[in-house]
Amino acid sequence: MFRRFVSFLLLAWLFGFVWFAVALPGPLGKRHTDAIIVLTGSSGRIEHALDVLHAGEAPVLLVSGVDREVKRGEFAAQYKVSARLMGCCITLGYKAYDTRSNAIEAGEWVRRRGARSVRLVTADWHMRRAFLESAREMPAGVTLLPDAVPSRPSLSALFLEYHKLMARQIIALWGS
Template sequence: MFRRTAAFILLIWFFGFVWFAVTLPGPLTDGRRSDAIIALTGSQGRIEHGLEVLRRGKAKRLFVSGVDPEVRPEEFAAQFGVSQRLMDCCVELGFEAYDTRSNAIEAANWVREHKARSVRLVTADWHMRRAELELERELPEDVRLERDAVPSRPSLGALFLEYHKLLWRLSTRLYDRFHKS
């Protein structure tokens, strides 16, 4: 009985991992507009994509969560080719976050402060599911969250690690729900 149960759990884990790795979220392609863009720092392309969406007029503001506290706005603007006018009106940097959970808290506080009703989340495709899970937990219920994943080429090790982080967060959420009842 134990072997069958263990084999069944292993199969569920395996097929879950295959699903996770093969069906990574993609970019938002329908041209939808949002009140704001939340770009999480990390792998290459996230900030660039958020800025591109902002420049195309698909959102009014961009919040970059998890910027190193030593980075000055002028340095950020120079590195990413952002004009002072665009920085002044539409780009805000968040310096409080240091991981995905704190990204969600920092971003949700910013969304509440700016009264955004629709938010486009920009992060790497392999990171999107967990980032979305964390941000949905923190956002007000009436805020629409859209996935806008940056395509990447993650290693098998990165996918393996992220899959387990996602499973851990899902299990802690289930545990919390079960014990709140």
């Protein structure tokens, strides 16, 4: 009986990991929202969020998890953002240092802004956990939409992220 139970758990873990690795979330596409939140990290995330902002699909953008050493002018120069757009529409968030704190920073920003619909931008392999964390921190009534940036994650990155997601889901089930 014990071996069957362990075998079942092992198979559930294996099939869960295969699903996680093969069925990565994709881009949202054209959809207007009240705000965009992008989590810093792997390449392509900020560029994609800025493309969405330039396309007029949302009026404001929070870049969560910016290094404290990065100045607004440096950010603008690196991503070729005009002073006008930096002044009106882009908030650099310096409080976050991991996915959990990204979610807290984003939730506070959305609360202050009064946004009702938010596009969450991060890498495809990171989206499920980032979405789980962010959804928990959003004010009631806010629609959170995933907008995953396609990437080519390594097997080790997928393995680590799968286990972080499983751990976070277990913690959530226990009411933390």
